[in-house]
Amino acid sequence: MAVSADFLAYVLEQLAGLGNVTSRRMFGGVGIYRDGAFFALIDDDVLYLKVGAHNRAEFEARGMGPFRPFKDKPTYSMNYYELPADVLEDADECIVWARRSLAIATVARPKRPAARKKRRR
Secondary structure (H helix, E strand, O other): OOOOHHHHHHHHHHOHHHOOEEEEEEOOEEEEEEOOEEEEEEEOOEEEEEOOOOOHHHHHHOOOOEOOOOOOOOOOOOOEEEOOHHHHHOHHHHHHHHHHHHHHHHHHOOOOOOOOOOOOO
């Protein structure tokens, strides 16, 4: 689950058109965020984007599979699919695919409850 600094820099460069994209190392991989929404991850120098009902078929039509975080549990997968290499190499196309994943991540993101005001007595 290693992520090279060069690959991370390349991915962030390709996603720069989204604006305000950040990364955070986690569990040997890297999470990719925009304005707090977790929409992509990198593992073993492979970029995976969040999928849902609206974009999963596009990934599957290209022969891409889901992220499987546990080598000892090959049937367990997450709602992140590998981005085709040719899409990653084309920054404009990469942004198109990433925007779809970002939209899914934004909708799926749990809302934080509003802070309660303390009552004064």
